[in-house]
Amino acid sequence: MRIKSVEVIPLNIPLVEPFEIAIGKFSFAENVLIKVQLEDGTVGYGEVSSSGIITGDIQSTAIDIVKYISPALVGESIERYRYLIKKLRSIIKFHPGTFAGLENAILDAYTNYIGVPLYKFLGGASYEIESDVTLSITTPEKATETALSYFEKGYHIFKLKVGKDFDEDLKRVLAVSEAVPDCEIRVDANQGYTPKEAVRFINKLYSKDVNITLFEQPVYWKDIQGLKFVTDHSPVPVAADETVFTATDAFNVARERVVDVINIKLAKCGGVLEALDIIAVAKASGLELMIGCMVESNIGLAPSVHLACGTGEFSYIDLDSYLFLKELPLKGGFEVDGPRLIVKNIKKGLGIEESKKEK
Amino acid sequence: MRIKSVEVIPLNIPLVEPFEIAIGKFSFAENVLIKVQLEDGTVGYGEVSSSGIITGDIQSTAIDIVKYISPALVGESIERYRYLIKKLRSIIKFHPGTFAGLENAILDAYTNYIGVPLYKFLGGASYEIESDVTLSITTPEKATETALSYFEKGYHIFKLKVGKDFDEDLKRVLAVSEAVPDCEIRVDANQGYTPKEAVRFINKLYSKDVNITLFEQPVYWKDIQGLKFVTDHSPVPVAADETVFTATDAFNVARERVVDVINIKLAKCGGVLEALDIIAVAKASGLELMIGCMVESNIGLAPSVHLACGTGEFSYIDLDSYLFLKELPLKGGFEVDGPRLIVKNIKKGLGIEESKKEK
Numbered sequence: 001m002r003i004k005s006v007e008v009i010p011l012n013i014p015l016v017e018p019f020e021i022a023i024g025k026f027s028f029a030e031n032v033l034i035k036v037q038l039e040d041g042t043v044g045y046g047e048v049s050s051s052g053i054i055t056g057d058i059q060s061t062a063i064d065i066v067k068y069i070s071p072a073l074v075g076e077s078i079e080r081y082r083y084l085i086k087k088l089r090s091i092i093k094f095h096p097g098t099f100a101g102l103e104n105a106i107l108d109a110y111t112n113y114i115g116v117p118l119y120k121f122l123g124g125a126s127y128e129i130e131s132d133v134t135l136s137i138t139t140p141e142k143a144t145e146t147a148l149s150y151f152e153k154g155y156h157i158f159k160l161k162v163g164k165d166f167d168e169d170l171k172r173v174l175a176v177s178e179a180v181p182d183c184e185i186r187v188d189a190n191q192g193y194t195p196k197e198a199v200r201f202i203n204k205l206y207s208k209d210v211n212i213t214l215f216e217q218p219v220y221w222k223d224i225q226g227l228k229f230v231t232d233h234s235p236v237p238v239a240a241d242e243t244v245f246t247a248t249d250a251f252n253v254a255r256e257r258v259v260d261v262i263n264i265k266l267a268k269c270g271g272v273l274e275a276l277d278i279i280a281v282a283k284a285s286g287l288e289l290m291i292g293c294m295v296e297s298n299i300g301l302a303p304s305v306h307l308a309c310g311t312g313e314f315s316y317i318d319l320d321s322y323l324f325l326k327e328l329p330l331k332g333g334f335e336v337d338g339p340r341l342i343v344k345n346i347k348k349g350l351g352i353e354e355s356k357k358e359k
Numbered sequence: 360m361r362i363k364s365v366e367v368i369p370l371n372i373p374l375v376e377p378f379e380i381a382i383g384k385f386s387f388a389e390n391v392l393i394k395v396q397l398e399d400g401t402v403g404y405g406e407v408s409s410s411g412i413i414t415g416d417i418q419s420t421a422i423d424i425v426k427y428i429s430p431a432l433v434g435e436s437i438e439r440y441r442y443l444i445k446k447l448r449s450i451i452k453f454h455p456g457t458f459a460g461l462e463n464a465i466l467d468a469y470t471n472y473i474g475v476p477l478y479k480f481l482g483g484a485s486y487e488i489e490s491d492v493t494l495s496i497t498t499p500e501k502a503t504e505t506a507l508s509y510f511e512k513g514y515h516i517f518k519l520k521v522g523k524d525f526d527e528d529l530k531r532v533l534a535v536s537e538a539v540p541d542c543e544i545r546v547d548a549n550q551g552y553t554p555k556e557a558v559r560f561i562n563k564l565y566s567k568d569v570n571i572t573l574f575e576q577p578v579y580w581k582d583i584q585g586l587k588f589v590t591d592h593s594p595v596p597v598a599a600d601e602t603v604f605t606a607t608d609a610f611n612v613a614r615e616r617v618v619d620v621i622n623i624k625l626a627k628c629g630g631v632l633e634a635l636d637i638i639a640v641a642k643a644s645g646l647e648l649m650i651g652c653m654v655e656s657n658i659g660l661a662p663s664v665h666l667a668c669g670t671g672e673f674s675y676i677d678l679d680s681y682l683f684l685k686e687l688p689l690k691g692g693f694e695v696d697g698p699r700l701i702v703k704n705i706k707k708g709l710g711i712e713e714s715k716k717e718k
Contacts, residue, residue: 079475082482082670114475116438121480123441123632247643255614273482277639284606284640311441 001042001078001113006070006105007035008063011047013297014326029295029325030059032098034066036105038078044109045330045352047300048101049321051267054242054294057097065098078110085273096245096270097294103271104303104350112349118303119343122272122310127344129308131317132157132186137164140175147176147183154338157184159318162201163192163218170204177210186316188216191242195219195226199233206235214290214316216263217241228258239263239290239316246270247277254285261316263290267300272307279313290316298322302333302350305341317341330354360401360437360472365429365464366394367422370406372656373685388654388684389418391457393425395464397437403468404689404711406659407460407626408680413601413653414626416456424457437469444632455604455629456653462630463662463709471708477662478702481631481669486703488667490676491516491545496523499534506535506542513697516543518677521560522551522577529563536569545675547575550601554578554585558592565594573649573675575622576600587617598622598649598675605629606636613644620675622649624663631662638672649675657681661692661709664700676700689713 011031018027032048048062069091076084085103111118119127133150135143135158147158158176162169169187177185193201198218205212214237219226221242231238239261244250245268253259262282264275282289291304291314301319308314319341322328332353335342343351370390377386391407407421428450435443444462470477478486492509494502494517506517517535521528528546536544552560557577564571573596578585580601590597598620603609604627612618621641623634641648650663650673660678667673678700681687691712694701702710 077483079479080483083484085482086484086671114473116473116475120438123444124436124439125442125445247639248645251610251613251640251643254610276635277643280606280636280639281610281643284610284636286607312445 002039003036003073003076003078003109004039005037006066006073007037008066009033009035010059010063011297011329013329015295016324016326026295031296031300032059032062032066032101033299033329034101034105036073036109038109038113042109042113043354044105044107044112044349045299046101046103046105046108047296048098049267049294049296049300051097051294055097055267057095057267061095062098062101065092065095066102068092078106078113081106081110082273085271097267099270100266101300103273104266104300107272107303108350108352115348117306117343117346117348118350119306119310119346122307123312124310125312126309128340128342129305129314129317129319130157130339131319131341132159133320133323133339134159134161134318135176137161140172143172144175144179147180151180151183156339157186159186159188161190162187163189166197166201170201173205173210174208183211184213185210186214186216187212188241189218191217191220193218195223195229198230202230202234202236212236214239214261217243224253224258228256231257231259237261237288241265241292244268244278247274247281250278250281254281254287259287261288261290263292263318265292265294266304267294272303275307276311279311283313288315289313290318292318293321295321295324297325297328298333299330299352302352305334306343306350309343361398362395362432362435362437362468363398364396365425365432366396367425368392368394369418369422370656370688372688374654375683375685385654390655390659391418391421391425391460392658392688393460393464395432395468397468397472401468401472402713403464403466403471403708404658405460405462405464405467406655407457408653408655408659410456410626410653414456416454416626420454421457421460424451424454425461427451437465437472440465440469441632444630456626458629459625460659462632463625463659466631466662467709467711474707476665476702476705476707477709478665478669478705481666483669484671485668487699487701488664488673488676489516489698490678490700491518492679492682492698493518493520493677494535496520497531499531502531503534503538506539510539510542515698516545518545518547520549521546522548525556525560529560532564532569533567542570543572544569545573545575546571547600548577550576550579552577554582554588557589561589561593561595571595573598573620576602583612583615583617587615590616590618596620596647600624600651603627603637606633606640609637609640613640613646618646620647620649622651622677624651624653626653631666634666635670638670642672647674648672649677651677652680654680654683656684656687657692658689658711661711664693665702665709668702
């Protein structure tokens, strides 16, 4: 079945509140919706998140790139999805977030066309996953209040953004840890520490009996030896986020065991196929896997939820960005029950439903 | 859709002529057919080749293992194929050839059930591949005669078994090379040389202007440093066959760049899913890929043909074992036009057709 059209539509989604990480602050999601339509009317959706500070993709470049390369898709058979994805990559380099949106739309269209839900297409290993919830950099009081409100909704795993101010970070993590004592705490420095600060930070937390399970991207993404230093001196697993985009990056950190865990985000690696390659490298080398997200709606999250459920290979799930959006442009992709993300009732593709508004 | 039954049937297929490699000689294929049937009548086929000297799988153990673990499959949903395959592996270790047969039957049943040919399920990157043809250890005259007969049928790539007698091997390769001068020559020592013999052998051939493109498994499979020595001193790419079974093995050879090429065989790695993982590791680390086979019929070869076509990732194709069998128990899987193996007309699954005999 041939591809009839590729549309690209700006999606401006206001955030519930501004989101701050060590490398910047932003107040709403300027995303992009990609809609691939086949000649028989089958549709596939993908979303590009504006994650310029990480991947170089912003709303306007995403629109430019999709318009530029979509003629290479129109008229081609959706059944040759791997060839199509290779073809797109032979046209233009970088822009992994945009490629992820395009590939997700292609895979959604294809699995809708063959009538198989994506998580089953990927192996159907499980029907649901449990996500953490992310707490941004704020006062200990505000962070504790937010943590308690999520705890009441059933969340047991909290990921705290740190990496901005050593002492303030410590206070905030300790405050949250005391407020929700039986919960799992993860910290994410988003490159904000030096290697030695990072080692001091994680050992300090560990010595305070915080139930800390993961230390994500403590140092500068290019500082491979610094990252290895932290891993070698951390009592808890260290994860690479910004350091690992592709399977080759994963191979290079695995080769020297620079980290214990790789955080896959489709917007970094460019889509599900490359993500499967990273999973393979991690499994082959004994590393654990995390799956994360950019600030994206259920449309962009759905392929990650299906990937995690379908393969069953992820030890750490961080797919919570839909919580921070005031509205969702289209429904579907997965069901939500507190921290549980459930794909069991998806009948085909990603299960994205077109709302009346969008039509 | 649930699995109704798993049958295991001995397949004794006489070889056209006895086949000799450096580590042994055999005169017919004692294989096994696995038939997975779903509750709606959908069928999937897999074949186990008796490759005990490489993988430890022989006909009787394959039958034992399938009977032992098939209760874990019956009643399960075929749509959870990745879960099923993990479940089987959680029951018993090793036996990769038997697992490959089982997994191939599961994937054939699943892709038949969803109505998608396996090569498209894997991405539909291409519709056909070109295989080499293997010439066993014999006199230079006989090898030349065989090469010429295949050349007349359109073959342009010849893989010569070597590794038994340095001087005889050299004479035979030179004789074939002179008889089919514009063709590509590959040599496979099946672990038969010492590292220094291997280096002398490949450089001697290269100095004689033989159009040599690949040197497969020159030394003992466990001799990683010996293999690296050959790779570092060979003017042509060196491939690991027996040295690499799984994605972890691939990672370990890639880490030190022990070889240039990895030869994937489903019977070694245990099936298509692990093969995809090896492909990922090889791509991530810049290694090339070869796909090979045991002595198996079209039933066992079909998943490899679909994998190679579907992914488009293989630089060296060695899927010729069906040529050495006097009869094929079931038809289908792919079409043959000389060295070309074609999947274009497969409508669903592997396209294996049940013959009247088998019914």
